[in-house]
Amino acid sequence: xxxxxxxxxxxxxxxxxxxxxxxxxxxxxxxxxxxxxxxxxxxxxxxxxxxxxxxxxxxxxxxxxxxxxxxxxxxxxxxxxxxxxxxxxxxxxxxxxxxxxxxxxxxxxxxxxxxxxxxxxxxxxxxxxxxxxxxxxxxxxxxxxxxxxxxxxxxxxxxxxxxxxxxxxxxxxxxxxxxxxxxxxxxxxxxxxxxxxxxxxxxxxxxxxxxxxxxxxxxxxxxxxxxxxxxxxxxxxxxxxxxxxxxxxxxxxxxxxxxxxxxxxxxxxxxxxxxxxxxxxxxxxxxxxxxxxxxxxxxxxxxxxxxxxxxxxxxxxxxxx
Amino acid sequence: xxxxxxxxxxxxxxxxxxxxxxxxxxxxxxxxxxxxxxxxxxxxxxxxxxxxxxxxxxxxxxxxxxxxxxxxxxxxxxxxxxxxxxxxxxxxxxxxxxxxxxxxxxxxxxxxxxxxxxxxxxxxxxxxxxxxxxxxxxxxxxxxxxxxxxxxxxxxxxxxxxxxxxxxxxxxxxxxxxxxxxxxxxxxxxxxxxxxxxxxxxxxxxxxxxxxxxxxxxxxxxxxxxxxxxxxxxxxxxxxxxxxxxxxxxxxxxxxxxxxxxxxxx
Numbered sequence: 354x355x356x357x358x359x360x361x362x363x364x365x366x367x368x369x370x371x372x373x374x375x376x377x378x379x380x381x382x383x384x385x386x387x388x389x390x391x392x393x394x395x396x397x398x399x400x401x402x403x404x405x406x407x408x409x410x411x412x413x414x415x416x417x418x419x420x421x422x423x424x425x426x427x428x429x430x431x432x433x434x435x436x437x438x439x440x441x442x443x444x445x446x447x448x449x450x451x452x453x454x455x456x457x458x459x460x461x462x463x464x465x466x467x468x469x470x471x472x473x474x475x476x477x478x479x480x481x482x483x484x485x486x487x488x489x490x491x492x493x494x495x496x497x498x499x500x501x502x503x504x505x506x507x508x509x510x511x512x513x514x515x516x517x518x519x520x521x522x523x524x525x526x527x528x529x530x531x532x533x534x535x536x537x538x539x540x541x542x543x544x545x546x547x548x549x550x551x552x553x554x555x556x557x558x559x560x561x562x563x564x565x566x567x568x569x570x571x572x573x574x575x576x577x578x579x580x581x582x583x584x585x586x587x588x589x590x591x592x593x594x595x596x597x598x599x600x601x602x603x604x605x606x607x608x609x610x611x612x613x614x615x616x617x618x619x620x621x622x623x624x625x626x627x628x629x630x631x632x633x634x635x636x637x638x639x640x641x642x643x644x645x646x647x648x649x650x651x652x653x654x655x656x657x658x659x660x661x662x663x664x665x666x667x668x669x670x671x672x673x674x
Numbered sequence: 675x676x677x678x679x680x681x682x683x684x685x686x687x688x689x690x691x692x693x694x695x696x697x698x699x700x701x702x703x704x705x706x707x708x709x710x711x712x713x714x715x716x717x718x719x720x721x722x723x724x725x726x727x728x729x730x731x732x733x734x735x736x737x738x739x740x741x742x743x744x745x746x747x748x749x750x751x752x753x754x755x756x757x758x759x760x761x762x763x764x765x766x767x768x769x770x771x772x773x774x775x776x777x778x779x780x781x782x783x784x785x786x787x788x789x790x791x792x793x794x795x796x797x798x799x800x801x802x803x804x805x806x807x808x809x810x811x812x813x814x815x816x817x818x819x820x821x822x823x824x825x826x827x828x829x830x831x832x833x834x835x836x837x838x839x840x841x842x843x844x845x846x847x848x849x850x851x852x853x854x855x856x857x858x859x860x861x862x863x864x865x866x867x868x869x870x871x872x873x874x875x876x877x878x879x880x881x882x883x884x885x886x887x888x889x890x891x892x893x894x895x896x897x898x899x900x901x902x903x904x905x906x907x908x909x910x911x912x913x914x915x916x917x918x919x920x921x922x923x924x925x926x927x928x929x930x931x932x933x934x935x936x937x938x939x940x
Binding site: 399400536537538539540541544563564565566567569570590591592593594603604605606607608609610611612613615619620621622624625 | 712713812826828829856857858860861862864865868883884885886887889890891909913914923924925926927928929930931932
């Protein structure tokens with residue numbers, strides 16, 4: 354597959370959770386997004402913006418309420434049985450807290466053999482050989498096979514999660530805050546490991562994160578979410594230079610850079626995001642936006658192309674840069 | 675004059691592990707000191723020792739902690755009580771966990787104030803409202819009437835900071851006060867702490883793993899690893915010309931936005 358093909362395509366995807374008579378939570382609202390094969394796409398936003406729900410929709414952990422998700426041109430909601438199994442082999446996920454991923458009573462070796470034992474019916478000795486190889490792939494030696502999860506650090510466990518996730522050469526890897534529970538130096542090791550591994554094997558990555566600086570260092574394109582919808586999709590380099598949506602800018606202004614000027618005035622985004630229960634029409638960011646007007650209150654802005662690989666959902670065409 | 679002074683402090687836990695080894699540094703009046711390090715570096719243990727709040731089995735095995743020149747470790751329980759909360763206050767990572775979930779913020783807040791100063795309930799309520807509005811929290815009356823779960827994490831954290839600040843302490847110890855918060859809320863909390871120092875001259879010791887926050891807030895930075903103090907110095911020196919190898923590695927590992935990286939290379 355060439356780099357221009359869409360591996361994953363979301364079309365107007367929404368997810369509502371019913372609150373049993375007290376309305377419904379609009380967790381994901383009308384999201385359209387594509388991930389090309391080999392591409393690294395970041396999804397950033399604050400807690401409660403629906404970024405993890407989106408990952409659960411893509412992995413078929415939750416069904417969509419409306420809209421369609423295409424994977425390799427096929428719609429995934431129709432997948433059942435064998436097809437779903439095959440799909441889950443191709444789409445792998447890495448979670449935030451590795452210590453919750455491992456069964457405490459399972460040795461790392463058994464854990465790492467599972468992909469081959471489950472999906473390929475490989476014999477035990479052969480699976481063991483492949484597990485050792487998978488460990489080498491993440492720069493760990495075979496002594497780890499005999500260890501239990503509690504004997505390892507968070508960073509080591511996360512490496513092993515990665516080893517297992519990429520074991521059967523998936524086409525899409527979803528990292529849901531994969532490094533946010535780790536210390537900075539461990540985080541940079543894991544990110545470098547993912548970068549190297551990605552170069553070698555050409556899968557796509559959907560990286561969910563709240564850390565804009567990390568996303569900028571890792572992603573080809575970044576989608577910014579606010580209250581369930583994407584407000585801006587922009588190229589992964591030069592965020593500060595390119596950001597147009599007032600929310601993206603507010604997020605960037607809130608990042609404290611280590612080498613930033615300590616005298617620089619802190620610009621604060623006032624207020625709180627509105628409740629995701631029964632979200633009204635109009636721009637969700639309107640109430641906190643310095644440029645909001647009556648049109649923003651009435652009409653929901655759609656994502657519009659404004660540049661190569663750059664889309665913004667905002668009524669204000671001429672925003673100050 | 676130093677508000678707080680760690681002199682050769684070691685902290686040992688019941689299992690025989692030494693969490694902090696011979697740490698010494700000082701917190702001058704009105705200054706902000708950031709203690710940074712990775713998990714397990716002993717940074718939280720250090721400030722908990724100053725507050726007399728080491729978790730079970732932890733004890734200071736040697737050294738002195740001076741608060742305005744007096745050794746805190748020699749204080750009786752009553753003496754500690756008289757300064758804790760009123761002279762030195764502390765805020766924690768998730769303030770929501772430290773509030774009683776079955777009581778509204780108002781009564782808890784008023785009770786806290788009345789533990790330290792002799793005022794009527796009404797006066798205490800007024801002090802609380804003043805402090806909340808001073809921290810630019812929208813609708814302080816509503817906050818006083820709310821249960822902790824009715825407020826967002828950011829609001830709770832800011833309410834807890836307000837509580838800690840009501841007695842105008844000379845020293846605020848903050849243990850990862852922004853780590854559980856989103857970046858936009860983190861910015862609000864950082865700004866509020868800076869404003870407290872500006873308005874009331876409160877000295878702050880902030881424990882954080884976020885180098886960006888440390889760099890923005892601090893006058894001095896202490897870098898800890900595995901219980902040892904690796905480097906202590908003025909903010910500019912530690913950030914721009916770190917002497918310790920570990921500090922350098924850690925600073926290199928922090929992802930930065932592109933325009934700031936340019937500065938880094940230069």
